[in-house]
Amino acid sequence: MTFIDYYKILGVGKTATEKEIKNAYRKLARKYHPDLNPDNKEAEKKFKEINEANEVLSNSENRKKYDQYGKDWQHAEEFEKAKQQQQSQHQYSQQGFSSEDFSEQDFSDYFESMFGRTGTYSRQRSKTKFKGQDFNAELHLNLKDIYEAHQQIITVNNNKIRLTIPAGVENNQIIKIQGKGGKGVNGGPNGDLYIKFIINNNTQFKRDGNNLYANIDLDLYTSILGGEINIDTFKGKAKLKIKPGTQNETKVRLKGKGFPIYKQEGKFGDLIITYHLKIPTNLSAKEKELFKELQKLR
Amino acid sequence: MTNKNLISIKNLCSHYEIEFSFVDALNKIGLIQIEIIEQNHFIHQDQIGDFEKMIRLHTELNVNLEGIDVVFNLLEKEKELRNELNTLKNRLRLYEND
Numbered sequence: 001m002t003f004i005d006y007y008k009i010l011g012v013g014k015t016a017t018e019k020e021i022k023n024a025y026r027k028l029a030r031k032y033h034p035d036l037n038p039d040n041k042e043a044e045k046k047f048k049e050i051n052e053a054n055e056v057l058s059n060s061e062n063r064k065k066y067d068q069y070g071k072d073w074q075h076a077e078e079f080e081k082a083k084q085q086q087q088s089q090h091q092y093s094q095q096g097f098s099s100e101d102f103s104e105q106d107f108s109d110y111f112e113s114m115f116g117r118t119g120t121y122s123r124q125r126s127k128t129k130f131k132g133q134d135f136n137a138e139l140h141l142n143l144k145d146i147y148e149a150h151q152q153i154i155t156v157n158n159n160k161i162r163l164t165i166p167a168g169v170e171n172n173q174i175i176k177i178q179g180k181g182g183k184g185v186n187g188g189p190n191g192d193l194y195i196k197f198i199i200n201n202n203t204q205f206k207r208d209g210n211n212l213y214a215n216i217d218l219d220l221y222t223s224i225l226g227g228e229i230n231i232d233t234f235k236g237k238a239k240l241k242i243k244p245g246t247q248n249e250t251k252v253r254l255k256g257k258g259f260p261i262y263k264q265e266g267k268f269g270d271l272i273i274t275y276h277l278k279i280p281t282n283l284s285a286k287e288k289e290l291f292k293e294l295q296k297l298r
Numbered sequence: 299m300t301n302k303n304l305i306s307i308k309n310l311c312s313h314y315e316i317e318f319s320f321v322d323a324l325n326k327i328g329l330i331q332i333e334i335i336e337q338n339h340f341i342h343q344d345q346i347g348d349f350e351k352m353i354r355l356h357t358e359l360n361v362n363l364e365g366i367d368v369v370f371n372l373l374e375k376e377k378e379l380r381n382e383l384n385t386l387k388n389r390l391r392l393y394e395n396d
Contacts, residue, residue: 030359035351036369038377171391172384192347206392209385213392 004110006053025054052111132191133182143201147234147260156193168262171199205234210269212258218275233257233271248277304333304340314353323363324352329370
């Protein structure tokens, strides 16, 4: 556990007045507040730090204790014990958390060692009832897993949640599960759970939205004379007719053979095939001779 | 829209300990939509998340109503840009590792 310089966090000097501390806190809070920085873990961490710094420095008693014991935080425990003994004689009546909208996880170990797990400070906050903390989680899936809707049980903060994963969910898409976040504060509603899908594509297909893309090698003779080839689609095999004289990089669109459209049951995007002409190499003497004959005919 | 999805403003004011005038001002500025049924004021439950955010911006950061409006507009733009960035990143993957 290392010493945390709360003055440095708020960017104020050790002699800063209450007003200067308040102004510094407000300025930083406006910059790093989670509501203004959605999905920004760095800002969230920073916001917790400045809150913690403010908890200590905006309270004269805490600030005095921090200034006295800050660097020697181990001694603060003894200080705390003595203080608790003193408080118990006066029927300690403060109710649980005085920090309404922050859970104990929001404070550093250093803070807890100095000021106790539930905070022995008293903060003049309104008793506003707040929605619980929103949780964020990542779910890693393979592309094949999301071709069809399916149910999966996931564990978030030791709670098992049965989740229906819709077919066609996008990579990095975030879905909200209402009420599965942190518990509400002061009787407020529970927070929400935000799940970000990370889709790993280990197939031969490339995906762009609902469309799939695949490259198919085409031999010279089929390309010139036409024919039929069997190709793999995402769901199975398909037979394709090749027109005589098919050029390299020709694209063919197979309607409805792409990826399921998100939340539109039974609807699919397209599969776009690009033909890559394979020119034969290592020709035999006979083949070369025949090609030369063909060349003469042109 | 059924009544069961509507939450009484009176209850909300009591729950969040805020004045009705604040909710009314949010409605006037167009940040929330108040439904009036038989002279009672309601808000749709889908708006609660944003509504709480507005309360936090106001109480924790001292942002006034006009500021909240600006913040919400910018957050909406940021969300659109993030979605666009996500789509472009996914599209870029088409050309990577070729």
